[in-house]
Amino acid sequence: MTLSDFDYPLPEELIAQEPVSPRDASRLLVVPRDGGAALSELRFAELERLLRPGDLLVLNDTRVIPARLLGTKESGGRCELLLLEPLEGEEGARWRALGQSSKPLRPGMRLAFGALAAAVEAAQGGGLFEVRFDRGGAALRAALEAVGRMPLPPYIRREPNAADRERYQTVVARVPGSAAAPTAGLHFTPELLARLSARGVERTAVTLHVGAGTFLPVRGDDLDQHRMHEERYEVSAEAAHAFAACRARGGRVVAVGTTAVRTLESACEGGALRPGSGRTALFIRPGFRFQAVDALVTNLHLPRSTLLMLVCAFAGRERVLAAYGEAVARRFRFFSYGDAMFLA
The missing domain is CATH 3.40.1780.10 (QueA-like)
Incomplete structure (x- = not known):
C-alpha cells in the first residue's frame, strides 16, 4: 500500500x-x-x-505540558519551539524540539522566550533541534507554565486560551x-x-x-x-x-x-x-x-x-x-x- x-x-x-x-x-x-x-x-x-x-x-x-514557545532570536527575528522530550532526564536543561523561525535556526543561536533563554546546540534534520535552556528541573517547569502555550495542533486555527x-x-x-x-x-x-x-x-x-x-x-x-x-x-x-x-x-x-x-x-x-x-x-x-x-x-x-x-x-x-x-x-x-x- x-x-x-x-x-x-x-x-x-x-x-x-x-x-x-x-x-x-x-x-x-x-x-x-x-x-x-x-x-x-x-x-x-x-x-x-x-x-x-x-x-x-x-x-x-x-x-x-505547555510545550509551545514563541520568542525571538538575538537578531530580533521571530522563532518558535515545540518541545518534544528531555534529553537528560526530567531534571535536565536539554530538550529535543521542533523549531522554526523567520530564517533557519542554526547551532549556536540564542533564543529568548520572555524570561526564559535557550541556545540551539544541534540540528537533527527535518525541523528537529537539540536546545539547552538556561535552567532545568523545577525551575524550567515553572518557566514553561509561565511562558509556554498549550500545543494545540495547527488545524485548530486559533490561539490557545485559558480553557484549553x-x-x-x-x-x-x-x-x-x-x-x-x-x-x-x-x-x-x-x-x-x-x-x-x-x-x-x-x-x-x-x-x-x-x-x-x-x-x-x-x-x-x-x-x-x-x-x-x-x-x-x-x-x-x-x-x-x-x-x-x-x-x-x-x-x-x-x-x-x-x-x-x-x-x-x-x-x-x-x-x-x-x-x-x-x-x-x-x-x-x-x-x-x-x-x-x-x-x-x-x-x-x-x-x-x-x-x-x-x-x-x-x-x-x-x-x-x-x-x-x-x-x-x-x-x-x-x-x-x-x-x-x-x-x-
Missing part, C-alpha cells in the same frame, strides 16, 4: 475548532469489524452500552511529558468512568508521551521508507497485572486511543504485557498482527496519517474509509476536539 491509499475528502468546516461540553456529549460512530454489520451512532456518554463486565479499558495517563489548559487534558492525565493530548481520552468524564466501573468494566492506564512519532506527517508515497520517531512509554506492574487478569477471565482489552494501542502492542510479548519503561517506534499499518488489543476507542484522524493507518490495520482499510465517508455524510466533527469511533 502507498500513502495515497489512506486519503479521503474532508470539508474544512468539519474540522473541530472548539471542544463540546460536557466532554461526553460528543458523538460516537460504532464500527463493527465484521464487514457485514451496519454502522450505528451513539452519544459518547452511552459508551457503557458497548462495554461488558470483565472488559479492561486502557487509557493513556500522560499529561500535556484544562480541556486539552484528559481527566486521567497524571504524568507530565506530552507535546499533544491523547485525544480519544478527552471524551471521558469522571461520571462516565464511574458508571463503567459500576457496570464491572475494569480500568488501568499506561503512559506514552506523545511526540513526533505520533503527529509528524509521512513524507513520500512509499510507506516502506517511513520511519517513526521514538516515543517514551511506561507500563506499570499494576497495568501488566490488570492485562493478565483480563485475559484470564475472557474479557476484552479496549484501548483508548492510538497511543494506548502502540504502547500495548510494543510491550506485549508472547501474549503477556511486560512492565517497565521503553521507547517505541512501532509503525502499525495494514498487515500488522495485533496481540494485545481487542477493541478500540479513537478519534477521527487526518488523511494520510500514521494514526489513520493504525485504525485501518485494526479494522480493515475499506471498512474504515467507508466509515469515514459515513462520518463526513453525517457531519461528524473531526480531529483532536472532534467526535469519536468505537471499533470492535
Whole structure:
C-alpha cells in the first residue's frame, strides 16, 4: 500500500475548532469489524452500552505540558519551539524540539522566550533541534507554565486560551511529558468512568508521551521508507497485572486511543504485557498482527496519517474509509476536539 491509499475528502468546516461540553456529549460512530454489520451512532456518554463486565479499558495517563514557545532570536527575528522530550532526564536543561523561525535556526543561536533563554546546540534534520535552556528541573517547569502555550495542533486555527489548559487534558492525565493530548481520552468524564466501573468494566492506564512519532506527517508515497520517531512509554506492574487478569477471565482489552494501542502492542510479548519503561517506534499499518488489543476507542484522524493507518490495520482499510465517508455524510466533527469511533 502507498500513502495515497489512506486519503479521503474532508470539508474544512468539519474540522473541530472548539471542544463540546460536557466532554461526553460528543458523538460516537460504532464500527463493527465484521464487514457485514451496519454502522450505528451513539452519544459518547452511552459508551457503557458497548462495554461488558470483565472488559479492561486502557487509557493513556500522560499529561500535556505547555510545550509551545514563541520568542525571538538575538537578531530580533521571530522563532518558535515545540518541545518534544528531555534529553537528560526530567531534571535536565536539554530538550529535543521542533523549531522554526523567520530564517533557519542554526547551532549556536540564542533564543529568548520572555524570561526564559535557550541556545540551539544541534540540528537533527527535518525541523528537529537539540536546545539547552538556561535552567532545568523545577525551575524550567515553572518557566514553561509561565511562558509556554498549550500545543494545540495547527488545524485548530486559533490561539490557545485559558480553557484549553484544562480541556486539552484528559481527566486521567497524571504524568507530565506530552507535546499533544491523547485525544480519544478527552471524551471521558469522571461520571462516565464511574458508571463503567459500576457496570464491572475494569480500568488501568499506561503512559506514552506523545511526540513526533505520533503527529509528524509521512513524507513520500512509499510507506516502506517511513520511519517513526521514538516515543517514551511506561507500563506499570499494576497495568501488566490488570492485562493478565483480563485475559484470564475472557474479557476484552479496549484501548483508548492510538497511543494506548502502540504502547500495548510494543510491550506485549508472547501474549503477556511486560512492565517497565521503553521507547517505541512501532509503525502499525495494514498487515500488522495485533496481540494485545481487542477493541478500540479513537478519534477521527487526518488523511494520510500514521494514526489513520493504525485504525485501518485494526479494522480493515475499506471498512474504515467507508466509515469515514459515513462520518463526513453525517457531519461528524473531526480531529483532536472532534467526535469519536468505537471499533470492535
